[in-house]
């Protein structure tokens with residue numbers, strides 16, 4: 001089993017580039033992950049792929065069993081996770097089509113099962129989360145993008161909203177004032193659970209629309225799907241190069 005996991009998001013429910021695929025059904029102490037784990041090779045590098053919303057994209061963000069997803073990857077031997085996120089752009093540098101490697105996160109979600117540390121074992125634990133994304137994996141994504149000539153924005157603050165609806169103009173205004181440059185619905189509790197599980201985690205975000213109120217026209221699903229189709233190939237290119245770099249680093 002590979003040490004490198006990839007969590008696919010909207011637009012990446014199937015990883016067509018994965019070869020030699022073996023599906024592995026895993027049940028965890030926290031329940032079922034979104035789909036069987038798919039072990040295979042991405043451009044020659046062994047990886048484990050998990051589509052966050054299920055293989056048929058049937059799970060909305062608030063119904064995803066994030067704990068089972070992270071526990072399944074950990075139980076399968078994964079140590080490092082590259083997460084893919086389709087997001088709205090808030091910062092001026094984050095227009096549609098842009099790839100961003102976020103370095104900060106703000107959690108606006110509610111009511112999700114968000115921790116492994118729920119105190120039921122009689123212990124209270126507080127995990128460190130000052131830098132929510134692993135700096136080594138972030139740097140790897142940035143260098144991988146450079147290696148294949150793909151431009152990326154190397155910082156960003158991901159605001160995680162509850163969904164599944166999009167945000168109001170006032171909500172995006174508040175998020176902008178808070179310092180968010182991106183908005184998505186799945187970054188939390190995923191990033192925090194990875195940290196609690198001791199897994200390195202970084203995200204490659206593809207901006208698929210301007211967030212609410214930031215363009216003249218209302219957001220449409222057509223626009224989002226078009227940007228997903230156009231951009232996911234570039235995301236997969238960055239992931240392939242990044243996975244290869246981590247695999248080489250592990251082999252010294």
Ligand code: HPA
Nearest residue numbers: 086087088183184185211
């Ligand atoms: N808001 C929240 N999540 C998103 C958006 C958005 O505008 N676009 C893609 N995911």
